[in-house]
Amino acid sequence: MMDRRHFLKLASAATASVISTKGYASEPTGEIEFVGVLTDVTRCIGCRACEKACAHANNLPEPPEVIEKEYESGRRTSVDQWTVVNRYHTPKGHVFVKKQCMHCWQPACASACLTNAMYKTKEGPVIWRESKCMGCRYCMVACPFMIPRFEYHSPIPRIRKCIMCWPRLEKxxxxxxxxxxxTGTLSFDQKRQLMENGRSRIYANPKTYIPKIYGEFEVGGTGWLYLSHVDFDKIDYRTDLGTTPYPEYTKGFLFSVPVILILWPSMMLALHFLISRENSMNEGGSTS
Structure with a gap:
């Protein structure tokens, strides 16, 4: 059994963790430049090779076959499928669009995470760290793109989303x-270079592209960028998000809330550790 002193130590450490990690919502600094992906919607043919590659790289189930009608059903990412390609009817014909986590520059999901499980790497990708997650699912509520998914039917549920193939990037x-x-729809590079490439395509083909790169300013900027020949609201991308990073909206709140609102999540976190430890001890004792 855990004594009171040990529990209070955990609570204190958790409190320090919550208070100290709220600053990481601001844009990371350093010499390493963020990387990202530029998606040129005009080049996508809907082959879904990206879906299969994503599944293989992340040990996910093989993507299901999609019948004609399902292309227009607005498929969303899921715990088993971190990227999907949908087809949209637009004034300029059918348009295929790949969707996945946008890897925001100042991610609301990471800012909302009490344990730093949802984490913005210094290279740019937003990843999820299982060993730190307490299952609060605040990241799901915070995300303006509704990307993180929770394994509700799993005995050991996880948060699932695109991590920009972080293990591959590390290699x-x-x-x-x-x-x-x-088809060259997707380009991977530093965001600065991607922006230059995107602007060059728009400048060279003004009759093809609309004069906008989606993700340049949305919610403070994202790591996944889009070029398109149709308005983005026609392909199910929100155009009402504004340019302010979502964590900025909570800064004043975080400095003005009563102490109990800071301590309560910390106490819950300590309780989470306590229960986990007790379960581990019980399991160990049952096998002896």
């Missing part, structure tokens, strides 16, 4: 979807 490889795309 110097490109995201799997970028590597297999047969």
């Amino acid at each position: 110097g490889k490109k995201p799997a979807c970028v590597e297999v795309c047969p």
Whole structure:
């Protein structure tokens, strides 16, 4: 059994963790430049090679076959499928669009995470760290793009979403979807270079592209960028998000809330550790 002193130590440590980690919502600094992916909607043919590559790279189930009608059903990402390609009817014909986590520059999901499980790497991708997650699902509520998914039917549920193939990036490889795309729809690079490439395409083909790169300013900027020849609201991308990073909206609140609102999540976190430890001890004792 855990004594009171040990429990209070955990609570204190958790409190310090909550208070100290709220600053990471601001944009990381350093010499390493953020990387990202530029998606050129005009080049996508709906082959879904990116879906299969994503599944293979992340040990996910093979994407199901999609019948004609399902292309227009507005498929969303899921715990088993971190990227999906949908087809949209637009004034300029059918348009295929790949969707996944946008990897925001100042991610609301990471800002809302009490345990730093949802984490913005210094390279740019937003990843999820299982060992730190307490299952509060605040990241799901915070995300303006409604991307994080929770394994409700799993005995050990996890948060699931695109992590920009972070393990591959650590080895110097490109995201799997970028590597297999047969039409050059996807380009992986530093965001600064992606923005230059995107602007060059718009400048060289003003009759093809609308003069906007989606993700340049939305919610403070995102790591996944889009070029399109149709308005973005026609392909199910929100145009009402504004340019302010979502964590900025909570800064004043975090400095003005009563102490109990800071301590309560910390106490719950300590309780989470306590229960986990007790379960581990019981399991260990049952096998002895």
